[in-house]
Amino acid sequence: MSPPPPAPVREPAWSLSRSAIGLWVAQGVLGTVVYGLAVTAFLLFVPADAGWLVTVVRWAGPVLVVVYGVVAIGVRPRLRYRVHRWEITAEAVYTLTGWLDRTWTLVPVSRIQTVDVTRGVVQQVFGLASVAVLTASSQGTVRIPHLEAEVARRVADDLARRAELVRDEAT
Structure with a gap:
């Protein structure tokens, strides 16, 4: 490991x-x-x-x-808009949220169980979607909100593929 x-x-x-x-x-x-x-x-x-x-x-x-x-x-x-940030590297998903109380979240790709893309009604009007990265941790879900819908789809596909590769390597 x-x-x-x-x-x-x-x-x-x-x-x-x-x-x-x-x-x-x-x-x-x-x-x-x-x-x-x-x-x-x-x-x-x-x-x-x-x-x-x-x-x-x-x-x-x-x-x-x-x-x-x-x-x-x-x-x-x-x-x-200025303070909410995100990034996906080969090892992890990083998010930085909050404009008064700043929260760093780091999710190792190896911990990812499910990746969901959601589009609320208002998000659809603006062409946006959110990516939810679910893990087994007590912290639960990490969200990357308000991405362009196509970007969200590609991010979810990429994360699911990476998580599957890591899972295959561990067995």
């Missing part, structure tokens, strides 16, 4: 698809609209003399919706 691959000493080489920015912007717009409608419904259906909470919501509610919208639409998608 070969020794485990060394820990990564650099950021993984690849970014997610640029279309992921559009997907995250669309999610931010949807979230902002939902929060805006919730604040509007509160202000329309709760009497103005119902207490101090209504006064606070009348002033702070619209401001918080605008701040949320600026962050969810203008900041978060571009920041997520």
